[in-house]
Structures are given as C-alpha cells and as structure tokens.
Amino acid sequence: MSYATQMLDTYPRTFNIDAGLLASTIDALTDCAQACTADADDDLSEQNVAELVKCIRLCMDCADICTTTAGVISRQTDYDANVTRTMLDACAATCKSSGDECEQHAMMHGHCRVCAEACRRCERACRDLMAAMK
Amino acid sequence: MSYATQMLDTYPRTFNIDAGLLASTIDALTDCAQACTADADDDLSEQNVAELVKCIRLCMDCADICTTTAGVISRQTDYDANVTRTMLDACAATCKSSGDECEQHAMMHGHCRVCAEACRRCERACRDLMAAMK
Amino acid sequence: MSYATQMLDTYPRTFNIDAGLLASTIDALTDCAQACTADADDDLSEQNVAELVKCIRLCMDCADICTTTAGVISRQTDYDANVTRTMLDACAATCKSSGDECEQHAMMHGHCRVCAEACRRCERACRDLMAAMK
Amino acid sequence: MSYATQMLDTYPRTFNIDAGLLASTIDALTDCAQACTADADDDLSEQNVAELVKCIRLCMDCADICTTTAGVISRQTDYDANVTRTMLDACAATCKSSGDECEQHAMMHGHCRVCAEACRRCERACRDLMAAMK
Numbered sequence: 001m002s003y004a005t006q007m008l009d010t011y012p013r014t015f016n017i018d019a020g021l022l023a024s025t026i027d028a029l030t031d032c033a034q035a036c037t038a039d040a041d042d043d044l045s046e047q048n049v050a051e052l053v054k055c056i057r058l059c060m061d062c063a064d065i066c067t068t069t070a071g072v073i074s075r076q077t078d079y080d081a082n083v084t085r086t087m088l089d090a091c092a093a094t095c096k097s098s099g100d101e102c103e104q105h106a107m108m109h110g111h112c113r114v115c116a117e118a119c120r121r122c123e124r125a126c127r128d129l130m131a132a133m134k
Numbered sequence: 135m136s137y138a139t140q141m142l143d144t145y146p147r148t149f150n151i152d153a154g155l156l157a158s159t160i161d162a163l164t165d166c167a168q169a170c171t172a173d174a175d176d177d178l179s180e181q182n183v184a185e186l187v188k189c190i191r192l193c194m195d196c197a198d199i200c201t202t203t204a205g206v207i208s209r210q211t212d213y214d215a216n217v218t219r220t221m222l223d224a225c226a227a228t229c230k231s232s233g234d235e236c237e238q239h240a241m242m243h244g245h246c247r248v249c250a251e252a253c254r255r256c257e258r259a260c261r262d263l264m265a266a267m268k
Numbered sequence: 269m270s271y272a273t274q275m276l277d278t279y280p281r282t283f284n285i286d287a288g289l290l291a292s293t294i295d296a297l298t299d300c301a302q303a304c305t306a307d308a309d310d311d312l313s314e315q316n317v318a319e320l321v322k323c324i325r326l327c328m329d330c331a332d333i334c335t336t337t338a339g340v341i342s343r344q345t346d347y348d349a350n351v352t353r354t355m356l357d358a359c360a361a362t363c364k365s366s367g368d369e370c371e372q373h374a375m376m377h378g379h380c381r382v383c384a385e386a387c388r389r390c391e392r393a394c395r396d397l398m399a400a401m402k
Numbered sequence: 403m404s405y406a407t408q409m410l411d412t413y414p415r416t417f418n419i420d421a422g423l424l425a426s427t428i429d430a431l432t433d434c435a436q437a438c439t440a441d442a443d444d445d446l447s448e449q450n451v452a453e454l455v456k457c458i459r460l461c462m463d464c465a466d467i468c469t470t471t472a473g474v475i476s477r478q479t480d481y482d483a484n485v486t487r488t489m490l491d492a493c494a495a496t497c498k499s500s501g502d503e504c505e506q507h508a509m510m511h512g513h514c515r516v517c518a519e520a521c522r523r524c525e526r527a528c529r530d531l532m533a534a535m536k
Contacts, residue, residue: 003299003386007306010378012313030298031271034342038275040462041343044455045280053446054212060442060462061206061217067335068202072195074302075309078188080231083195086224093220110278118271137433137520141440144512146447164432165405168476172409174328175477178321179414187312194308194328201469208436209443244412252405322480329474329485336470340463346456348499351463354492361488 002027004074015076021132025125026070029091032122033066036098039115046109055101055112062098065091066122073129085133088126095123136161138208149210155266160204162252162259163225167200169252170232176245189235189246196232199225200256207263219267222260229257270295272342283344289400293393294338297359300390301334304366307383314377323369323380330366333359334390341397353401356394363391404429406476417478423534427527428472431493434524435468438500441517448511457503457514464500467493468524475531487535490528497525 004026008019015022040059043052069091072084099119106113138160142153149156174193177186203225206218233253240247272294276287283290308327311320337359340352367387374381406428410421417424442461445454471493474486501521508515 003302003382004306006382007303007310007379010382011306011310012377012379026302030302034271034294034298034338035275037339037342038272038279041345041459042275042279044345044459049455050451053451056458057209057212057443057446058214058217061209061214063339064202064205065217065221068198070302071198071305071331074305075191075195077309077312078191080192080195082227083192083199083224083231086220086227087199090217090220090224093216097214097217109280111275111280114271114274114278137436137516138440140516141437141444141513144516145440145444146511146513160436164436168405168428168432168472169409171473171476172406172413175325175479176409176413178325178479183321184317187317190324191309191312197473204436205439205465208439211443211446243414245409245414248405248408248412325477325480326482326485329477329482332470332473333485333489336466339466343459343463346459348460348463350495351460351467351492351499354488354495355467358485358488358492361484365482365485 004030007074011076013076015079017129017132021129022073025129026074028118028122028125029066029070029073032095032118033063033070035115035118036060036063036066039102039111042109042111052105055105058094058098058101059115062094062119065094069126081133085130088130092123092126092130095119095126099123138164141208145210147210149213151263151266155263156207159259159263160208162256163200163204163207166229166252166256167197167204169249170194170197170200173236173245173249176243180243186239189239192228192232192235193249196228196253199228203260215267219264222264226257226260226264229253229260233257272298275342279344281344283347285397285400289397290341293397294342296386296390296393297334297338297341300363300386301331301338303383303386304328304331304334307370307379310377310379320373323373326362326366326369327383330362330387333362337394349401353398356398360391360394360398363387363394367391406432409476413478415478417481419531419534423531424475427531428476430520430524430527431468431472431475434497434520435465435472437517437520438462438465438468441504441513444511444513454507457507460496460500460503461517464496464521467496471528483535487532490532494525494528494532497521497528501525
C-alpha cells in the first residue's frame, strides 16, 4: 500500500473525490517525476547527448511540474478548484510533450522507453482526475 | 541588474520573446515564491493560526508553482509553447487565489499585505507574458 | 518494480554503488516526501492545529529536502561525492527531527504515526547509503 | 528592498539571528538558484554540450539545493538548528563544486562566468550564516 494511500486513509476530514483515484494519481505523478529526473540524467550520459537536448529539457520541466502537482493534489485542506484544475491541465500537457519526445528515442534508449510509459500513464491519470472533478 | 537579466544577456542563442519582459516575469515569480514561503511561515507564528489555514495552504501551493514556473520559462532551449502557456495559466490562477486570500488578512497582518502585493504583481506578469506569446 | 529500479536498470553507464541499495533509498526518499507533504496538510485540518505548528514546519522542510535528495542521488552522471554526502547528512538529520516530532503526535493522529514511520525508514536509508559510499 | 527583507520586517515574532544577514543569505540563495537553472539551460544550447555535462549536472543539483535551503532558512517558526546547519553545509559544498566547475568554462561562456560568481557569493553567504549561528 503506497504512502499516498496510507496518508489519505488517515486524513482527518472527508473529501469530495474518490480516495482511490486520488491516491493512484499521486502515485502516477511521483513515478513520472522520478522517471523524468532519471531520464534527463541518463540522456546526459549518452554519447549522442547533443541529439537528446530537447528530451533533457522536457524531462526537467516534467519532473518539476509532476512534483509540484503531486503536492497540490495531496493538499486537501481548503481545496481550491481553480488551482487544482489548471495545474492538472499544465501537468497533462507537459506529460504529453515529454512522452512524445521520449517515445522518439524509445527504440534506441531503454530509459526513454520506460520514461515515455511513465509520462503516458501520468497524463492519463491527470486527465481522469480532471474528469472526476467535474 | 538581476541574475535573470544577466543570464538572459549571456544566453548563446536568440529567443522569440522580449528579454526584458521575460526577465521581469522571472523576477516577479522568484519574488512571489519567496513572499509566499515566508508568509506561510509567518502565519504559523500567529496566535490566530487556525483562521489562517486557507492562507497557509494557498501560499504553499503558490510558492511551489511560482518556483516551477520560473524554471520552465528560464529554459529557452527547445521551447515548448504548450508547457509554457499552461504553466503560466496555472500560475496566474494560483496567484489570484493566493492574492485574494492574503488580502483578507492584510489589515491585520503586515506579512499578508506584502504577500498579497507580490501575488498581484506576479499574476499580472504571468498574464502579460502569456499575452506577448500570442 | 519501482520506477527508480527500472530507470537504474536502463542507465547507460556503470555506477560504483549497489543498484538495489540506491533504488531502495530513492524509494524511501520519495515515500517520505509524500508522507510529509500529506502530514503537514493533515495537521492543518486538525482542530488542535496550534499544537501542531512545529510538526507542520518540520514536515515542510523534510518534504523539500527528501525531494531534493532523491534528485541528487538519482543523478549518477559525473557523480560528486561532496554534494551527495552532505545532502544525505542533511536529509538524515531532518528525517530524525521530523520523525521525532511526528512520533509525539502518533497516539493522537494516525497520519503522524504513518509519517513518523516513513521518516524513520528514510533516515535509516540515508545512513545506509552514506555507509556504503565510504 | 527585496521581498526577503520585507517579509522578515513583518515577521510576528523575534528571531535570534541578525535579520539583515538572514535576508542577504536568502537573496544570495535565490540568485544562485536562478543563475544555475539558467546556466544548465544555456549549456544545453551550446554546440559543445558534450563537454558541459558535468556543469549541467552540478547546476541542476545546485539550483534544487539553493531553493530548498532558501525555504528552510525562511522558516523561522520552531527553528531547528540541526536541519538548518546541515542544509547550509550541504548548500555551501554544492555551491563550491558548482562554482569550481562553472569557473572552468568562464573564459569560453559568459553564462558560466556569471553563474560561477553567483555560486561563490552564495557559498560565502551560507558559510557566514553558519558562523553567525554558533
């Protein structure tokens, strides 16, 4: 059981969103942040680093944005729909860009393949949570 | 001259956006992140902390989002319009929420007054940069 | 299999540290960051929030420091021992402080009990990795 | 007057450290974080990016660590000496490594020269604050 789930299980108030969906989105965000942080570094270790500059840049953005989004949706106290919705939108857009770019290098680099998969999963999780908020 | 300006002055390529506008937006984001980090802590030191919970929560979100947005717009290499635009939108929305809440406490707490002003300035800066991108 | 493990499995170079130990430390850091982010928010939702101010403050520090440390040790390219060692030291010290404080509230608040456990596990992981680096 | 100064001026309690020294350290940390974020990106835009990999990596660490340290020392509520001291130590060590590396490229790249200067100034600020804490 992930810490996201354990922490939601012990939250002192009720919340308006399904706890299972919220926890799985937090986990997808944390996973994607980790994959992107590592992938940017893996790219820096590749001999063809000059061809991976766009991938490095987008993974840096995506890692920061996923970490920030995980923080925002983990905070349930005095929930603000405008903050949550626009951050999920930014995060989904970034996961899309980062996932598209990583996919370009998936055949050549195993780390980009794994990272692309994490980005796709996270993009879907953000969109599912946005849909559930409506 | 701020470091945002100095670093943009030494950037090796050209960029499509006015450097002065970009630098002043980065500075507004960094200022707002600092104001929100400090304001959340100031609130925790107030005797009426229970009435400031919403302010603390929004300031935590706003600090993280401003720092992340500053990083995204500081990266000019292989610029991605979807990432930049949606992050500026999320940041403006959060500065709005955080600024509105801080303003509620501005008469009673000087730190909330200063923070509200930083949030307003940052919201405007994000919206101006979005307008210039079109 | 965690993303930390998957990404280390596809890293293009060799590294001097045991990959299993490194991956489990990254996972402990990510878990602790999530637990601390959520616990600070849970505390804000409690009626006795004024008694939890120290816990909130330390959890905020601990969340930021764990996330930053996870980033530092995830980057294996051009590894710098001074950066890694001092960050692990700061992270272990912070997990100790945060874990001690959360433990004070563990009987009263389930979220503090879960968070204390995450802090203890993360402190141990940081110390084990430091020991393995020598 | 920087926001660090304005926010410390409106802090509701007293603190044990000189406010001017604290504010100038926060400003040095924020400046260094900005310089390192931009320098990593500038390096990615250079034709000899493969020779700048170590610089990119250290600037990424340094940006994250400076931002986290600025947060830690901005929080004065329930100050914890172990957290503050070990983070300042980690930050000074990282600014040293990052400053040394940037200096290697200062003749060739103006952005590395500016960034090296920000790292040196931040390292000194962290060490001065540590000395004042004793």
